[in-house]
Amino acid sequence: MKIVGISGSPTKSGNNERIIDYVLDIAKQRGFITVRIFLSEYKIAGCNDCGLCKDKKECSIKDDMKKLLPLLEDADAIIVASPVYFGSVSSQLKAFFDRTLVLRKAGFLLKNKVGAAVAVGGSRNGGQEKTIEAIHAWMNIHGMIVVGDGSHFGGIVQKPFEEDNIGIRTVKDTIYKVCDVLDMIK
Numbered sequence: 803m804k805i806v807g808i809s810g811s812p813t814k815s816g817n818n819e820r821i822i823d824y825v826l827d828i829a830k831q832r833g834f835i836t837v838r839i840f841l842s843e844y845k846i847a848g849c850n851d852c853g854l855c856k857d858k859k860e861c862s863i864k865d866d867m868k869k870l871l872p873l874l875e876d877a878d879a880i881i882v883a884s885p886v887y888f889g890s891v892s893s894q895l896k897a898f899f900d901r902t903l904v905l906r907k908a909g910f911l912l913k914n915k916v917g918a919a920v921a922v923g924g925s926r927n928g929g930q931e932k933t934i935e936a937i938h939a940w941m942n943i944h945g946m947i948v949v950g951d952g953s954h955f956g957g958i959v960q961k962p963f964e965e966d967n968i969g970i971r972t973v974k975d976t977i978y979k980v981c982d983v984l985d986m987i988k
């Protein structure tokens with residue numbers, strides 16, 4: 803089974819990308835195939851509500867999203883990490899989320915994939931839970947099976963990730979939960 807990890811940060815080699823590598827390493831050790839998507843490597847414009855995807859599985863905006871949609875369709879689980887920007891997800895991640903409308907219109911193609919979230923802030927209480935809530939909203943609106951870290955909402959991290967021992971625990975518990983649920987579904 804395949805787990806896709808998405809970093810919503812524009813910062814190359816930043817905390818979110820390091821966290822995605824960290825969780826995918828754990829998933830690999832558990833025997834899963836892993837795929838990573840770092841939004842810092844792609845150009846993705848926002849949805850313009852042109853309506854084309856209402857009638858056919860096609861997007862009028864020709865950019866990197868075309869390469870990423872099949873990776874999502876192919877996933878059994880998706881774990882998303884976002885920086886907290888003014889208490890919510892990055893604009894890069896929001897553009898990516900909105901552009902997945904085509905998968906919903908084409909028949910809820912992300913339905914029943916397992917989903918989990920991690921949020922990284924500069925502050926201890928900088929809006930990580932609200933950011934996770936925004937990621938969970940995307941997952942729920944796609945009909946995904948949303949999981950947390952087993953006791954709360956997901957990975958809650960203050961940067962730098964490697965120095966936040968409490969945060970690392972929540973990140974580990976979140977990927978363990980994703981792997982456990984996939985093992986139950988198998």
Ligand SMILES: Cc1cc2nc3c(=O)[nH]c(=O)nc-3n(C[C@H](O)[C@H](O)[C@H](O)COP(=O)(O)O)c2cc1C
Pocket residue numbers: 811812813815816817818819884885886887888889890922923924925926927928929961
């Ligand atoms: C535009 C902007 C807004 C931010 N807003 C918040 C915030 O509301 N709360 C917070 O804790 N950190 C905030 N930060 C800090 C980022 O969350 C932090 O730098 C980021 O998670 C680091 O991840 P990265 O290394 O992957 O980029 C903000 C940073 C930027 C650039």
